[in-house]
Amino acid sequence: MTTISAFAATAALVGEPARAGMLAALMDGRALTASELAAVAGVTAATASGHLAQLTQAGMLAVEKQGRHRYHRLASPQVAAMLESLMAVAGGLENGAATRRPRVGPRDAALRRARTCYDHLAGEIAVGIADSLVASGRLDLSDDGAALTPDGFAFLRGIGMTLDPPTGPARGRIFCRPCLDWSERRPHIAGAVGAALCRWCLDGGWVRRMAGTRALEVTPKGVQELSRHFGREL
Structure with missing residues (x-):
């Protein structure tokens, strides 16, 4: 302890x-x-x-x-998760308890839209993907834990994600876990599944890195493909 x-x-x-x-x-x-x-x-x-x-x-x-x-x-991802959680708490303190509807997370709209959180996606896009997977019964997600359902595992493999099962090479790290989003204040997906999703988006050209920041630009192709796979809200 x-x-x-x-x-x-x-x-x-x-x-x-x-x-x-x-x-x-x-x-x-x-x-x-x-x-x-x-x-x-x-x-x-x-x-x-x-x-x-x-x-x-x-x-x-x-x-x-x-x-x-x-x-x-x-x-490690654990260090990144700690920092992201501290940013979420610090954002709330900075906005002040007296504010009725505080702006949460970064002021930069690009960072709020999509960014990297160590090796996985964060921001509106990441939370939207998590919401879509939960709504379709492909992901069980709560503040305490996260798990892909068999249908969710098959779905992500089917759209081209390289995803090792927990008994494979990914067994040295947490396979799927929630991470409290700094700006959205709701969980996105971290762990091996979150890292695989981030690689899939970068390799496919759905998002691209922006110089000098951890913000990600969602490309026109990305808007189309992410919406097709995960719903119009993205």
């Missing part, structure tokens, strides 16, 4: 503004260099190096070496 001291130490690591900025920059699933993360956080290279060492030692970041370069990325 997590001790209070470990819990407090984790919160303190995330709570420092420069470290929080670096972690947020890695939420799109990319691996970035120390100099790139220093620029994001607005700190010197030496300061960034110290912050990155602390995050790596705590198990929040993993380091990949390629030639002379060292790339930092989030260590």
Whole structure:
């Protein structure tokens, strides 16, 4: 069981503004260099190096070496889920309890529409896909858990998604789980199923990455195909 001291130490690591900025920059699933993360956080290279060492030692970041370069990325989907949940809570605090109908999540419309949440989709599109699968009886989804039904597994495989069953290569991670969406405040799909769905959308050209942000642009082809598979509301 997590001790209070470990819990407090984790919160303190995330709570420092420069470290929080670096972690947020890695939420799109990319691996970035120390100099790139220093620029994001607005700190010197030496300061960034110290912050990155602390995050790596705590198990929040993993380091990949390629030639002379060292790339930092989030260590696991669990770290990304923690950050997304903190963003959801922080958004509510920022808007203030006195606001009757607060704007939730990012102000950027593109981020609200579609974005990456580590290795899976988030935003209106992601929640819409989850809603469609639930309505069609292909996904059992609640705040506590998520599971594809046999029909849901067959459906996703049938539209071309590469999806390993829980007993296959994906057994090292959670197969399907809910993730509270930062902007929609309702769950989208994470885990191996969420990652496969994100790859399917990117590889098919339904969405494409936007430079300098984790927002995703839904292409005209994507609007047509996502609506065809998941319903007009997308």
